[in-house]
Amino acid sequence: MTVGLPAFLLLAALLFSLGLYGVTSKKSAVMVLMSLELMANAVNINLVAFSRFLTPEKMTGQVFAMFMMVVAAAEIGLGLALVIALYRQTKTVELDHINELRG
């Protein structure tokens, strides 16, 4: 049995949805960042799968995925820095408690 392109797309979609769920419902900011990472990886799977199955002779998708990883790593690093800085001030990483600004 060969695993085709649809299977990879489905896997990516599942990962992406899982990530979305995590982002919108996890209490801890760290978990939210992890969920964002899941979504980024779903995008990467998509890119690599398209490249592998549709244009196996070129590496475009893989290169795109590399860039995505770099960007995602930078972003998550930045996010963690923000969360830590906020933790120093408020002693919490629970997003529900971070709601001073509103209106």
Place this chain on the structure above:
Amino acid sequence: MQQYAVLIPELIVLVAALVALFADLLGGDRVAAMVGAAAAAMAAVVVWLVPVPEALFGSMLTFTHGTTTLMLRSGIAGLTSLFLLWVAARGWAGVRAREAVALTLFSTVGSMLLISASDLVTLFLCLELATMPAYVLMGYSAEDKRSLEGALKYFLMSVLTSLVMAYGLSFVFGMNQHTSYSPLQVAGPAWLGVAVSVLVLVGFLSKMTAAPFHYWVPDANEGAPSASVAFVAAISKIAPVYAMVRLLAEVLPTSDGLSRVVMICAVVSIPLGIFAALVQTDVRRMVAYSGISMAGYMMLGVAAATPAGYASAVFLVAVYAVSVLGLMLVVAQEGGTFADIAGLVKRRPVAAWSAVVYLFSIIGFPPMVGFYGKLGVLSAAYRAGYFIPVLIAVLMSVVAGGYAFAVIRAMFTPGEGAPEETGIPAPVDATEYPQAPALAGTVIVVLAGLSLGLGLIAEPLISLLQASLS
């Protein structure tokens, strides 16, 4: 080798950013800001001097829209230069400015490159390069939890929408099987292409602060240092709007569904932004909401999907940036709440009257330049047959007068406190930073002059943009 000369402006700004990072060795904040301002000004000029090739790096960057590309790159660099000049005069809200200057310049490089990006990879990279420094700038007061909270909200919302966009881009790649800009090849039902396009648009809508992706803007604006808001709310909005126009024109399918989505966002954004702006008592929050409504006006032009509509949308975002930059700089030196600016006209008549010019330009009062921008998008949308949305937009622009008047009223009403009795101005961000009010005042007056003066040449400018976009 010669074709790479086109990137000299970006290179100049990049070098200045690196220099600013090592400003400790040179003498400090003011040197960093001055170097940045000088470099950005130089870049703004050099853009016009270097030869421009068709494409670069195997069409990862293209410069097809001649004049528009040049104008926008030069405009972004020029506004950054004015902004940094002000920073050199006033500092950065009581914190070390040199890293902020470097971040500003990095973001400017991203914005300038984004103008010529014509490949999904460069598009995504430049967009992120332009945005990531902005997160840091919004949370720049690391001791202030409000600033951090706003930045975290900005970060979470922006990354979420960026990833939705990236997910959409991965499908665009899958359908086209390459990453350079070309019309989307949909193998299968048309709605697939449209659904993917909506996912891609989400990222841009969020960056240009359109409803319903706007939630972070008011919170982030209120918490952040006003100087950061001045940069993020004004200058860093220009490039994404143009990038979205390019993507719509060159890649995404023209379909009813897509233009309907853009139109829905426009019709939601305009009233939402204006109504919510009416009840604010903090200019930074008000600017956030007025930016939301302005995104709606831009999308009216985008939805028209004609060269005239695109040109007016791009023109509107650029001139809006001029006025908002000025307004936020006034706020940055005088304070953001209505209580802070009470009686401003007595203390700082120049700043107060300039603020009046900015506000009139923002609400689109003739003969300020904002009026011509709005007129352009409205007539383009009207010509494209969007009668009801245009009617809503026109009616709402009357209501918009309300929030502008609220601010003007606050500035012209003597405050409760004692400042104007003692005659001593009370700068909110009083720091040890050596102030240079004359230089800051010059920047503010220049921006007010632009808000007025660009109005006089608005007509030819829009035609130029339109000619190069069609």
Place this chain on the structure above:
Amino acid sequence: MNILVAIPLIPALVFFLFFLLPRATRTKMLFLPIGAMAVSLVLSLMAFSTVFPGAEKLAEHGAQFTSYTIGVIGGVPLNISLRLDALAALMLLVVTIVGMAVQVYSLSYMKGEERIGWYYAVLSLFTAAMLTLVLAGDFLLFYMSWEVMGLCSYLLIGFWNTNDEARRASIKAFLTTRVGDVGFAIGLAYMWATVGSFDIPTVLGSAHTWGPGVATAIALLLFFGAMGKSAQFPLHIWLPDAMAGPTPASALIHAATMVAAGVFLVARSLPIFEASGVALQVVLIIGATTALLAASMGSVQHDIKKVLAYSTISQLGFMFMGLGTGNVSAGMFHLFTHAFFKSLLFLGAGSIIHSLHTQDMREMGGVGKSMKVTTVTFTVGTLALSGIMPFSGFFSKDLILDHLWREGHYVIYSVALASAFLTAFYMARLWFRVFSGTPRKAGHAHESDMKILSPMIVLALLSVLAGATTLVFGEFLGSETEWPSLVMGGASTIVALSGIGLGWALFGNGRDPEAVRARASKVYMIVTNRFFLDLVAEQYIAGGYNRLSEKVNWFDKKVINGIVNGVGVACRQAGTQLRRLQAGRVQVYQRLVVAAVLVLVLVAVLATGV
């Protein structure tokens, strides 16, 4: 340079000069705006003489215009132009004469004000805008100057910007007139879409080809703008509040010129209204409603300037009634005479306020003995407004009544007659309270100086003489006017005299209803009051009437004001509700974003078709 360009340009230049000068220098250079005004006045007279007196000369010299292209919309050039015709020439005279009078008057009235230079600067800008408006050869320039006038009005009402009431009134005035302007702007857009031109002769020439539906829509939209500017029901609420501004500014802007701009707009675009027919009826009805309501509200005010403000609203209603008959002269002649006698009344009121330092009529009294010149001129204004022969108001009001009767609008005619009665009554009430009797709380008055009195004397002369131009006026504008007929003139004179009579009976000789009530038990009452029916009048007629007026007043304050303010409140309410959406929790935002993405994808997919 063309004389037409110079007329508005000179005051405008003064404004820009004053804008740049420092405050101290401005205060020393007040001769500049007055000099500019004088030059404009002379130039206007010259312009007038080129087209006066009649059709032949107009055909020869009139419609000379200067045109500039300011932009291109969709390949069609957008022109602004200045054009001189009979209507414009007439308005030039009104604006420059009243403007001159007010500027001289202000020298003394505003003396010692810290920001007098700014006051004169705005006055100059206003004059420039109004002159541009009357000369405008296209609706675009018309609209632009219309908006500038609105801005000047805002600045002048809020001139005493430390006064909270004045500030609020200025914002209210600006926003209420802006409501009307929205209609005007949409009307202009519709006009552009229909004709593809803003040029006034082109537009008016093609009006009859539009079809009644389009003509009605455009006419009503334009009229909506006129209602805001000319304070017609239900957009009249800003004008009484606008009295918080300096009195001479009220005389110029809120009596003679700017508020008349709405009337001028309808007169200018009358062919569109005629092409519609329905629109003319609407103008008639709104005018009549406003005239009656405002007159009755004017009868219960105690603030002398508010009485005059309501009176202005009411008289503007008369002008619209005149235009509603489809006759240009009927409306414009009243505009012409009203400009003189109403600005005279405002300046007179200003002179009294200047001397007594109060605007409350209950604190005034016996002014007649100490301020002779003011009394005489004010009396001329009062009689002219009441419509007594041979003062000008008699002729112009009669022309309106005459046309209403002849066109068969009998109901409107009787409403107009009732309003005329009330007009005479409230003016008599005002006159007797202020000038007769003995000085009350405010103390003794002293006469003002010549800078204040001389403009009033000139305006008083014009108020007397303007009526004599009845026949020439009609000929000049190219629509028939006649002397009042014996029957019509007699009817309106009787009505006016009985209005004054009622006023005298209630307020003459320093009486006022409260005092009458106090004396009611004495023998004096049995003779005098019964004889004059004072008690009956006070108890039943005046009492009932007062209650009614107060009801109307209440309705006006609560309901109409409420609705207009309500729009503002509703906007703010919408804002407050939207704030709730912004609850501060980032994950709520994120859920909303995810939901929005799903909805948008769904909308797009469904619109494309699955």
